[in-house]
Amino acid sequence: MFDIRATFSKVDRRLMAVILIAVLFLCLWVASTAFSKYIVFIITLIGVYIVASASLNLTNGYTGLFSLGHAGFMAVGAYTSALLTFPVKGREIFVIPKLPMFLGGPEAAWPFLPALVMGGVFAAILAAVVGLPVLRLRGHYLSVASLGLMVLVTALAMNLRNLTRGSIGINSIPTYTNIWWAYGCAVVTVYVVWRVVNSSFGRAMKAIREDEIAARVQGINPLKYKLLAFTIGAFFAGIAGGLYAHISGAIRPYAFSFNLTFQIVIMVVLGGQGTISGPIVGTVLVTVLRYVLKPLEEALGVYGLVELIYALLLIITMLRKPEGIMGRKSGGPRGGRWVGSLGGKKS
Amino acid sequence: MLKVDGIDVHYGVIPAVRELSLSVDKGQVATLVGANGAGKTTTLKAIMGTLPAKRGTIRYKGEEITGVPADRRVGMGIALVPEGRQIFSRLTVGENLALGAYHRKDKEAIKKDREWIYTLFPVLRERINQLAGTLSGGEQQMLALGRGLMSHPELLMLDEPSLGLAPIVVVDIYEVIKEINRSGITVLLVEQNINMAMKISSYAYIMETGKIRTEGAPNEVMKRENIMKAYLGE
């Protein structure tokens, strides 16, 4: 059973992807030499946010769960990576604790990549611990529990002063994140999401989203898949947090509040949940919008304008085109069941 | 009384009923039988209005009601006693019955209907303050029927009233259905229990994969069906 056409299209797709990535990096190279530092910073930031939004999409877009805790996982990644990489010389001055023996001892500071990965791992562990009990319940509980997790993480970041320096936050973090790191991670994240979605794993997740009971009958264990999706999503959120720490050079607990979660949620929803390109498009739009509107907001002194417009965009998207910019319309059984049993309980 | 003409009904994205037509005359007991998944329940829900008909028309007492929402159809005299009964288990028996008359304002007539229901199902009177969820299966079916009757219907649709009940209870329920029909209420019955249904009906439709396969007087239909079975080994 050798299907030439299928093989060709597969090769084509792969080739396309490689070409696309090459073009992307070429553009990035041109951009990084041609544009001002500020513009390059924004472009880099978009890369960081793509890591965050693509990973949130894995949880929210493909499994029908709705996590609101992404900023919490990003905080874990950011603090982990910042604390691990902080230069030994500066630790005394900035009152950053030295590393314990099992992490390399007081004279060590981690290189960027392992620290970044470690941040992701911590976030993933946290997600697994919380997800295991909560994901057994109806999807809605995850929204509130993950939101609660975010509040808890921020509260810890505020109060574990010996570790995090409380509300002052950590400054002078080495700014390792450049355009290459950001987009390198973004490409990896998108690739992983794509691979996951187009595997038997991904098909199972979609089956769960469409009809959990039917999926169960087919022998799919929803908990396992939801937990994996949630955990992988959290891992990349941790990476995004780490990248963020090393681009801004300073992190404070307040930076990882609900506003950040909301911003990433709208990137995903606006672009199109459950599509590969959606979060990317959404991230570019939302970030550009922010940096276009920010000066206006400051000039007019109307603080909250950016969020107000985000919220409006979100509401309009949900009411007019809930599948988002890149999404295709689907009257899936989920919606259908609602028509049939308006407000009815799912058993 | 009821005339359904060429309706398509989707259940979610799945087209469950295609180009279905049927009609029920006043005072009749009509039956819709067919295998599991043939689209019987979907048809009833479309007539009730809880599922929209994508195409075709539904006329009731000469009036087109295709676009009328379900809750207003109740006021027009259509009632559905749904499959699996769907009584409100966290409400009392009394509250369930009262909800049946939700759209009605004629206090005296409601009282009369309630008394009539109590004579049909004396057990409901005894259990009036009990939570509906604590009733037995047969009692729940009685409550569902009672709730349907409380709306003072002219067309009563029953979706598998014998489902999951002990044979002796089924006989009782069918006695009551006959009684309801004798009181002047038109009945459209959906059943998998073909023998029981055919006995009390005057017209029958056989459904298969979203369509009417055959229709006619019950004994005619049964004969044809038996021949089909013999030929096709279904």
Next chain:
Amino acid sequence: MIVLTPEYIIQQIFNGIVFGAMYALLALGMTVIYGILRLIHFAHGALITVGSFCFYLLFMVLGLPFPAAIVLVIGLGALMGLILDMVAYKKAVGGPEVSMLITSLGFYIFIENLMKLIVSPQPYAFQSPPFLDTIYSMPVLTFRTIDIFIIATSIAIMVFFTLFVKKTKMGVAMRATSESGEAARMVGINIGRVISISFIIASAIAAITGFMWGAKYGQIAYNMGFMAGVKAFVAIVIGGVGSIPGAMLGGFILGILETFSVAFLPPGYAAYRDGIVFFILILILIVKPSGILGQREVE
């Protein structure tokens, strides 16, 4: 160090009940909406912000008499509820449940930032009317009139609401709809109307809770509603999702737990206040997800 005298404990329980009464009122509205739409109504919290600022404007700025201000606040809350229902949920109903959740989130952020634009990001000092500010000192308990006002009003609202849900036709229809929307339609209930009325009642209650909140804390801000709303949902989970008495009970328990966590833990931990609430939430979700009075609801 805190001295655990009986007086101190009684005082803290009292404080907990006052806060709990407000959580209970919010939870009441949210649980009705959750019951019918399976929606965590994030925008519910925004209504206490609107309610409190509206009272501030009417009473402190415009100088309206207290009862008039309260009635207007309630009316405005009801109107907001109706608008939310008409603009947001009429269209979203019929889509996936998660769409409504996102819409609600959007509306919360919208209202919060609109408030931020209108009233500025600074908190406002909120003065209760003088007759609610009298302090009574008893041997075991010190309280202000507003505390009594909050407890009495909340209990009155809860009693009325319970009677409404138990005895009136619309109340029974609400309970029926929250059990099964489809069956409710089959008996002739106009679900759209049930939803609208739920939103109106819940929002009116939230608006008057906004006044209480401001009077109790003495300070109001554009973002006060978020945590209040989310904590009200925590109260629902504690009491048991789907149960109206559960929501009220959960509100009181949450109020007392939160007050205790601040009152009895060493001073350094007071900053964990919100964190502790969510820690309780996650703990309950692990140990007894159906809450105290709720039915089990899995997936």
